[in-house]
Amino acid sequence: MSGWLAIVGLGPGAEAMVTPEVSTTLAEATDVVGYQPYVQRVAPRPGLVHHGSDNREELQRAQAALRLAAAGRRVAVVSSGDPGVFAMASAIFEAVEAGDPAWRSLDIRVLPGISAMLAASARVGAPLGHDFCCINLSDNLKPWPLIERRLRLAAEADFAMAFYNPRSRARPEGFARVLEVLREACGSQRLIVLARAVSTPQEAVHVTCLGEARPEMADMRTLVIVGSSRTRRIERDDATPLVYTPRSVPWSS
Amino acid sequence: MSGWLAIVGLGPGAEAMVTPEVSTTLAEATDVVGYQPYVQRVAPRPGLVHHGSDNREELQRAQAALRLAAAGRRVAVVSSGDPGVFAMASAIFEAVEAGDPAWRSLDIRVLPGISAMLAASARVGAPLGHDFCCINLSDNLKPWPLIERRLRLAAEADFAMAFYNPRSRARPEGFARVLEVLREACGSQRLIVLARAVSTPQEAVHVTCLGEARPEMADMRTLVIVGSSRTRRIERDDATPLVYTPRSVPWSS
Known part of the structure; x- marks a missing residue:
């Protein structure tokens, strides 16, 4: 299976507000990438690597996630709320535009979440x-x-x-x-x-x-x-x- | 069990974008109320009454839903997307403010959805x-x-x-x-x-x-x-x- 990158929204906090498509994607991921408190919302399981990082490191985090996906990993980048509203989706696309041209051919999806x-x-x-x-x-x-x-x-x-x-x-x-x-x-x-x-x-x-x-x-x-x-x-x-x-x-x- | 009214968002269309809290609420409802195409998105089952109505009838629909809840029914008012964005939630609260003062004591909840x-x-x-x-x-x-x-x-x-x-x-x-x-x-x-x-x-x-x-x-x-x-x-x-x-x-x- 080749790599992909899904930028997913975890919603505001309650599990009952996480959409099934996000839950399914998290279950298929090999890597979960994001701000530490959001990464911790994804339960550990064998075969899943957690990559938590500090706030204000969005661009480095985006590049790291893209490198993992390009290397064949199945990467979920997590945001609280919706990933398209003041969250990781823009950071990922900034990195795509400025980065390795091969990143444009990656399977990148944004999965919306319940925004704050x-x-x-x-x-x-x-x-x-x-x-x-x-x-x-x-x-x-x-x-x-x-x-x-x-x-x-x-x-x-x-x-x-x-x-x-x-x-x-x-x-x-x-x-x-x-x-x-x-x-x-x-x-x-x-x-x-x-x-x-x-x-x-x-x-x-x-x-x-x-x-x-x-x-x-x-x-x-x-x-x-x-x-x-x-x-x-x-x-x-x-x-x-x-x-x-x-x-x-x-x-x- | 006493009546309640839940104003729920069905998301843009895909089942995989309906939140678990909305699915659970729909499973507990006795009545589903809304614009006909949205009401039809909720599968029929014994004990669930579908009340589909035409577009531009939001206020009458809101009043009907409130009357059902006041009579002890468990009512889900459905909108596409999120119910709070140009959808049924405002119509319900307009009806509450102008209507029977007893409606203010009803158990009314808004359950967000993935907006369009x-x-x-x-x-x-x-x-x-x-x-x-x-x-x-x-x-x-x-x-x-x-x-x-x-x-x-x-x-x-x-x-x-x-x-x-x-x-x-x-x-x-x-x-x-x-x-x-x-x-x-x-x-x-x-x-x-x-x-x-x-x-x-x-x-x-x-x-x-x-x-x-x-x-x-x-x-x-x-x-x-x-x-x-x-x-x-x-x-x-x-x-x-x-x-x-x-x-x-x-x-x-």
Whole structure:
């Protein structure tokens, strides 16, 4: 059997959200490659080699995975959530484009997963039920002014917004600035959802408004959703409020 | 056992992309409710009642599902893809907010699915690997000028864009206008992916540029992705080109 490379999404955490095609592929792999905590989600078995690496080493990891597949191994590159959203798929294709031309002939597949934004949205209702955007708040790989520019344009377009990587130890001040920009552009009453580690034992979901949101409500495992001007909150007795964005926008608006 | 309502995503089409939690829930349901073609994806079995209805009847369908759950039935409301993205979840919560206050106490869960945009993105590479937006191009429920406004702002923000419902028999001219607006805002060389019925036997994926794209390349089963200015195409011998958006934006841009 010749080698292949599958870039697979493990979903947000729960086994019950891993698709059968991903499970089957993991069962056929000889090598699993990725960020250490994600690689550890794949159970050890005879014949499977785990290659866990540190964060921020995506490009070297991608090259190593491509070399393994070119050597005939069956390689699963794992990401949390969906591999195409701020995850390993782009890193692999960057490596393919810049690397050995023979890598273009490899059998490379991307197998989608339940993304963090869809899992977070489902937990509170349907805040992404109308037009929305999705922004990575980390400025590791792009200039900070571009992030602020996109926030302002997204607010002007009245998109709901999903944010990845809101806050890390290396950038404690970034998310505070994001909240400031959004309060200015959307007002303090705008709904915000802070969904940490959805579907894992560490899950914690908060629904509040921009005026009440504090930077320390998010860390690197939090997915943040800010509603559009139309997003609504339904109160419930003894349960988290529901948050959803209606399907329609009136013609007068 | 008391009633519940689960709003579940069936994914883009292939059984192998239906999550285990959705399969388990469907196996426990007494009633499956939804648009007829999606309801038909759930195999008949003794004790399961199929309630298929026509398109554009989302709100009546939502109310019917809530009444069934309130009467003690175990109801699965099915959507293709993810139920929270231009699908049944928002319709259910609209019905909850406007309807019988007792509905707020029902056990209502949203179970995410592999969305059409993530499945389409995976098929060609990783075009949504950097910041992106997601817009429903149907003007059934919002004014057309708002769609054009969002397209222009999304182009200004340099988002990649995923489009749902590009074209239907009722609106044959809308997608032609979208292509015109985007050619003006992004130039004719900008990459576009037209992915029809991904993961089904009718799957057809085209990669081209805005200058070559024609309205008739899309129908109501097509998910359209337009790249950002940074999205790249990797040519391959004897295979569809790969399309991906790099993770980084240079500081000079």
